[in-house]
Amino acid sequence: MRSLLIRDTTQEEREQIVRDSLGVTEGLCDGCASGIIDMYDDYIYGKRELKEINASFSVHYVHNDPDEEPKRSCIQECE
16 A cells, blocks of 8 residues: 655645545535545645544544534535
8 A cells, every 4th residue: 555645645646535535526426525625635735644634533523622613514514
């Protein structure tokens, strides 16, 4: 398996990694995934590794940080 680290990938590769990981294919999403994909912008633009983003996402839900606005699921976005 190849490295997914920022230093080992280009921005275009990181965009594709995120899309592939989330199962986003052209024409099969009605915009539901945009909020989830946005969560990974820091990775795509080389600011934070996937591990850091995933950890911060998990912490929000495990600890329910009262200072953060609740995140909505894809199902809630589409309704």
